[in-house]
Amino acid sequence: MSQPKPTKAYKNLEFLGSPDARPIRMLAEYFEPLQRFRRNHIQDTIVFFGSARLVSRADAEAHRADVLRAMNAGGGKAPSPRLIEELQSAEALVHDAQWYEDAVELARMLAHWSLTLPKKHRFVITSGGGPGIMEAANRGAQLAGAKSIGLNISLPFEQESNPYIPPGLNFEFHYFFMRKFWFVYPAKALVAFPGGFGTMDELFEVLTLVQTDKLRKRVPIVLYGSDFWKKIINFQSLVEFRMIDRKDLSLFQMFDTPKTAFAYLRKKLTELYL
Numbered sequence: 117m118s119q120p121k122p123t124k125a126y127k128n129l130e131f132l133g134s135p136d137a138r139p140i141r142m143l144a145e146y147f148e149p150l151q152r153f154r155r156n157h158i159q160d161t162i163v164f165f166g167s168a169r170l171v172s173r174a175d176a177e178a179h180r181a182d183v184l185r186a187m188n189a190g191g192g193k194a195p196s197p198r199l200i201e202e203l204q205s206a207e208a209l210v211h212d213a214q215w216y217e218d219a220v221e222l223a224r225m226l227a228h229w230s231l232t233l234p235k236k237h238r239f240v241i242t243s244g245g246g247p248g249i250m251e252a253a254n255r256g257a258q259l260a261g262a263k264s265i266g267l268n269i270s271l272p273f274e275q276e277s278n279p280y281i282p283p284g285l286n287f288e289f290h291y292f293f294m295r296k297f298w299f300v301y302p303a304k305a306l307v308a309f310p311g312g313f314g315t316m317d318e319l320f321e322v323l324t325l326v327q328t329d330k331l332r333k334r335v336p337i338v339l340y341g342s343d344f345w346k347k348i349i350n351f352q353s354l355v356e357f358r359m360i361d362r363k364d365l366s367l368f369q370m371f372d373t374p375k376t377a378f379a380y381l382r383k384k385l386t387e388l389y390l
Contacts, residue, residue: 162303333388
């Protein structure tokens with residue numbers, strides 16, 4: 117009596133999910149995106165980094181209105197400390213929504229410009245695929261009628277893909293370092309909006325690669341929101357303490373309007389790659 121056929125190694129899901137197959141999973145996160153990029157004729161990208169916590173002005177104002185309704189439902193009683201704190205948070209969200217709106221507009225302007233270039237699929241807008249500034253970047257590209265890319269990551273707290281990414285360019289990574297590779301490898305420019313640990317991690321990795329000449333290409337780096345960046349990171353003190361050279365301050369430029377950031381990026385990308 118013949119034995120049942122054994123499972124081929126590449127069909128063995130138990131093996132593929134094991135520690136022994138980790139190198140295979142890493143390679144899969146290189147070759148599968150590579151195949152999809154080639155299929156979609158992606159030549160190069162403009163990457164947007166920024167907070168996942170920001171929302172559009174409309175959503176922020178709607179949230180503030182909900183908090184105000186909850187406060188008014190108290191029948192004239194003084195609002196609780198929790199509601200007061202929620203209102204302060206809602207007001208801050210409305211204020212910071214300008215960064216979301218600016219990211220939408222800057223991505224729209226860049227995507228619209230890219231569609232006018234002789235070769236299609238140049239400087240495709242790319243984000244981390246989630247909410248906040250990531251959503252804003254993909255949304256702006258969609259408004260321009262252009263495709264965009266979302267490089268999402270599996271997290272313990274589920275990060276859903278935003279609805280503005282074409283299905284064929286919506287990725288889900290397990291390994292942060294493979295996700296970072298696909299952020300940087302095809303990138304010809306980087307725009308960093310205000311954000312937290314993840315944004316800082318991604319920004320400083322790219323700055324380090326540029327500073328140490330690990331990138332053969334020149335990558336214009338824009339820090340959007342100068343008040344935020346100057347308050348959060350004292351670059352001048354890094355120079356004064358001799359932790360970086362003064363020339364390293366030229367690795368990035370700061371802007372506060374979509375129009376000025378777009379003009380700079382269009383000029384640099386034209387000079388370097390067109």
